[in-house]
Amino acid sequence: MTTHPHPVDHELIAAAAHVARTRCRGDNHTMAAAGRARDGRIITAVNAYHFTGGPCAELVLIGTAATQGAYELDTIVAVGDRDRGVVPPCGRCRQVLLDYFPALKVIVGTGDRLRTVRITDLLPESYVWADHQLDAERTAPFSTS
Template sequence: MAARSLTATHLNLIEVANKTIDAVPPHSTTEARTTDHTCAAAALASDGRIFTGVNMFHYSTSLCAENTVLAKAAEAGVASAYSPGLARPTEESPVAEAEQRPAELVLMVAVLSEGRGVISPCGRCRQIMVDYHPGIEVLVLDSDTGDIKAVGIKDLLPYAWVPKKW
């Protein structure tokens, strides 16, 4: 999938991610700690729900904001390559619950605190997204041009190692 220009949906998801990190204290202080939350992510599901999360930095290991979002989406019944997900009845869908298709994640973005903007996912996040959501689109920062682009996760991690499903 070639990189695409941003749409209103993309811009809205960036705004949601920025509002998420802006709402998490503490903000910049003279005693900024490495344990402060510095990144937020937001993901859009095919049924319109948006999931958000922040990073959890710790000296022993860290949990990226994207992984927090993936866990929240799984908890809410969003389908992945490892889980069939749960169909959610909606007012707009008169189809019986057994006939409804579970939502899937279709778009992800991560932003840094203090207005530092969109960042591209790290290698670990890319691998997890390829494994769980191989069709997801990700908003990334093109470091050569400074533009934000929408790119398929498989384009961000070509020749990914894909484990056999257990």
């Protein structure tokens, strides 16, 4: 576990809760996510539920951030509609978040037990796709042209 606790970004939680309260309508959009970009901007998104496994709010957030030019996220949180509060990322989202942002912090917990942890704490001893990409770049043959 993390030995240096990270402060909880309450502004980020409030942004996700606001989106969950005002934009989640019916069964298609039941979760909201908010992420803080490295430049301080807050980016929000909602899930797109579908019986075939539509994307979670955290995954939609990755694309939304990229469309706004934010390719590095520092912290992320997901909040459920109907005042369900902070909801931890599912297993698929944990892996994708780790692959995209290996240093990402994630807000988890409820009530007075809210805390910020590294994504690696939520998915310990995992395969990091980003490491594979770096290894491939390091071992790629040099061009002779």
